[in-house]
Amino acid sequence: MHTGGNCVPSIVTQNLQNDERNTLRIGDKINEQKRAWYQANIERERAHHRVRERQRWQENPEKLRVQARIRNAHNPEPNRKRVKAWQLAHPERFREQLRVHKQKRRARKKGNGGSWTAKEWATLKRQYGYYCVGCWKTERELQALGRKLVPDHIVALDRGGLNIVENLQPLCHGKGGCNNRKGNKYVDFVIS
Numbered sequence: 590m591h592t593g594g595n596c597v598p599s600i601v602t603q604n605l606q607n608d609e610r611n612t613l614r615i616g617d618k619i620n621e622q623k624r625a626w627y628q629a630n631i632e633r634e635r636a637h638h639r640v641r642e643r644q645r646w647q648e649n650p651e652k653l654r655v656q657a658r659i660r661n662a663h664n665p666e667p668n669r670k671r672v673k674a675w676q677l678a679h680p681e682r683f684r685e686q687l688r689v690h691k692q693k694r695r696a697r698k699k700g701n702g703g704s705w706t707a708k709e710w711a712t713l714k715r716q717y718g719y720y721c722v723g724c725w726k727t728e729r730e731l732q733a734l735g736r737k738l739v740p741d742h743i744v745a746l747d748r749g750g751l752n753i754v755e756n757l758q759p760l761c762h763g764k765g766g767c768n769n770r771k772g773n774k775y776v777d778f779v780i781s
């Protein structure tokens with residue numbers, strides 16, 4: 590917009606600048622008030638948010654589940670923290686969950702069929718030269734990292750894999766271990 594007269598008296602410029610400064614200050618004040626209001630009502634706001642989220646999940650569970658899965662794959666840390674916090678806050682229920690999980694796993698092992706002995710597992714490890722087939726670190730190196738070699742089901746039990754030695758591979762387990770990252774995905778580390 591051009592209002593004509595491009596010679597602006599310096600006093601006006603100065604006022605403008607003052608105004609600008611005032612506006613900034615007012616803006617800061619408003620932001621401060623908003624922040625304070627939000628802090629004061631944080632519980633109510635969070636409750637609203639939870640209700641809205643629950644509605645969204647009820648309306649479109651499939652889509653949101655996929656979105657959450659993608660988000661978690663890119664940035665697993667927040668979810669991990671949330672799960673840990675929940676576990677700490679509900680020790681009883683967490684123990685119960687673990688119990689159920691172990692029970693299910695035992696049942697699956699039995700249901701899928703097959704078995705192997707400690708001796709077979711020892712032989713398998715020897716055949717692989719005591720290496721983890723995920724990161725090719727030796728058992729000794731892994732020990733230094735606080736991990737150990739564990740038998741991993743190449744085809745996971747909950748995907749119908751058999752509990753036989755032919756379906757096992759040595760993977761490292763522990764913080765940052767290959768087995769901890771794998772979950773129930775199908776990864777034959779030796780072939781792939």
Ligand SMILES: [Zn+2]
Nearest residue numbers: 721724761767
């Ligand atoms: Zn490994």
